[in-house]
Amino acid sequence: MAMSQLRRLGKLWLGDDPAQRLRLRQTSLAMALLAFSAVLLHHAIGLTGGSRALAWLWTAYAVGGMAAVYAAIRSGWSLRFRDPSLTSLQIGFALSAAALAYAQVGPLRGGVFPVVTLILMFGMFQLRARSAYGLALFALVVFGAVMATMARLQPAVYPPAFEVIHFLVLACMLPAVAMLTARLSRIRHRLAQQREELARALAQLQAIATRDELTGLPNRRQMQALMDQELLRSLRHHHDFCIAVVDLDHFKRINDQHGHAAGDAVLRAFAQAGQAALRATDVLARWGGEEFLVLLPDTAMPPAVAGMERLRQQIAALRVDAGEGGAIAITVSIGLTGHNRGDTLTQTLERADRLLYDAKAAGRNRVRTDPPS
Numbered sequence: 001m002a003m004s005q006l007r008r009l010g011k012l013w014l015g016d017d018p019a020q021r022l023r024l025r026q027t028s029l030a031m032a033l034l035a036f037s038a039v040l041l042h043h044a045i046g047l048t049g050g051s052r053a054l055a056w057l058w059t060a061y062a063v064g065g066m067a068a069v070y071a072a073i074r075s076g077w078s079l080r081f082r083d084p085s086l087t088s089l090q091i092g093f094a095l096s097a098a099a100l101a102y103a104q105v106g107p108l109r110g111g112v113f114p115v116v117t118l119i120l121m122f123g124m125f126q127l128r129a130r131s132a133y134g135l136a137l138f139a140l141v142v143f144g145a146v147m148a149t150m151a152r153l154q155p156a157v158y159p160p161a162f163e164v165i166h167f168l169v170l171a172c173m174l175p176a177v178a179m180l181t182a183r184l185s186r187i188r189h190r191l192a193q194q195r196e197e198l199a200r201a202l203a204q205l206q207a208i209a210t211r212d213e214l215t216g217l218p219n220r221r222q223m224q225a226l227m228d229q230e231l232l233r234s235l236r237h238h239h240d241f242c243i244a245v246v247d248l249d250h251f252k253r254i255n256d257q258h259g260h261a262a263g264d265a266v267l268r269a270f271a272q273a274g275q276a277a278l279r280a281t282d283v284l285a286r287w288g289g290e291e292f293l294v295l296l297p298d299t300a301m302p303p304a305v306a307g308m309e310r311l312r313q314q315i316a317a318l319r320v321d322a323g324e325g326g327a328i329a330i331t332v333s334i335g336l337t338g339h340n341r342g343d344t345l346t347q348t349l350e351r352a353d354r355l356l357y358d359a360k361a362a363g364r365n366r367v368r369t370d371p372p373s
Helices: 002-014 018-047 050-074 087-102 104-124 129-153 160-210 220-237 251-258 260-277 301-316 344-363
Strands: 244-250 282-286 291-296 319-322 326-328 332-338 365-369
Touching: 002 018, 018 050, 018 087, 018 104, 050 087, 087 104, 087 129, 087 282, 104 129, 104 160, 129 244, 129 251, 160 220, 160 282, 220 282, 220 291, 220 344, 244 251, 244 301, 244 344, 251 260, 260 291, 260 301, 260 319, 291 301, 301 332, 301 365, 332 344
Parallel strands: 332 365
Antiparallel strands: 244 291, 244 332, 282 291, 319 326
16 A cells, blocks of 8 residues: 555656656756755754854755756656756756855855765766856856855955865866766767667668568568468458459560660559559568569458559559650559468469469450459
8 A cells, every 4th residue: 555655656746758757856866965955054054153044045945946947847848948857957056056055154165065066967968068068167157256255255264265275176176077078978979879870770671671672662571471460460350351463464575675774664663653553551562573462451352353453554554764765555464362261371372373374364454353252
């Protein structure tokens, strides 16, 4: 029961979105650290005899400001920015809070410097180089102003000579942290570029493995995988699907008379026109040479016949420019069959092949289907 309540509270505090949860965890940690710093500040004020009122004002400023950042992220308002985590804003705010704490703790002010380093380290793995240098400069300006002000107002507690030394320490420390952050930023950028290049290479390999280079259609391997998937869907949901084998008529004659470049142009033109003639759910693939395969998912024979007849007519009306050889007219012969439950894909393909040969034997430029049962 206690665990479930904690999970509900965690969900309420951090939300459901994984990216937002990560941002809110980091902000919650920063808020907790500022709250702990407030406890330490009050303890230091007790030791040094500083102003309790100023300590409470600092607490309201530090914790309240970070709570406002949490609200901006939790509400989704921060999503409009390039960095939805508001990293630079959080770090700049925390640095200003650290500078104000420096002005209150007097003899214990040296303890603020490790806190400044910790604040900058929060952004090491997110900040860009420019932001890191900008925040380092901001910290130097703010602390320099606070040191100069306190050295003038309370020289006994903040001796000017000591404040100069403290400023020089920061002037050495902050640029070093910024340089390290910038280096990490460059490494992140390089890794991101490498990931993008790897993703592009994998996409190219995927295309090579699944696409026919000449026509851009799915190749034989990809079509076999798609047919296997459709067979499983058919067994699971009890729907029909059809397969058609399409062959370009007299393709060897085109190669012999016009050359292989013209033959390649004919194959590309057929692929483009064939895809345009089919439905969005149908798949046209190059099966080998001038032979193509059409998978018609979730389709019974009557609409499948109409689709193949539309394909045949559009190809018959196609003219392919062969340069000096003139325009080439092409036709296709099609063997179309429906998959019978209990048959294998091999049996269905063999039946479509036989029907293709029947179409060629009957004079080509036609669709042959299974005889009515």
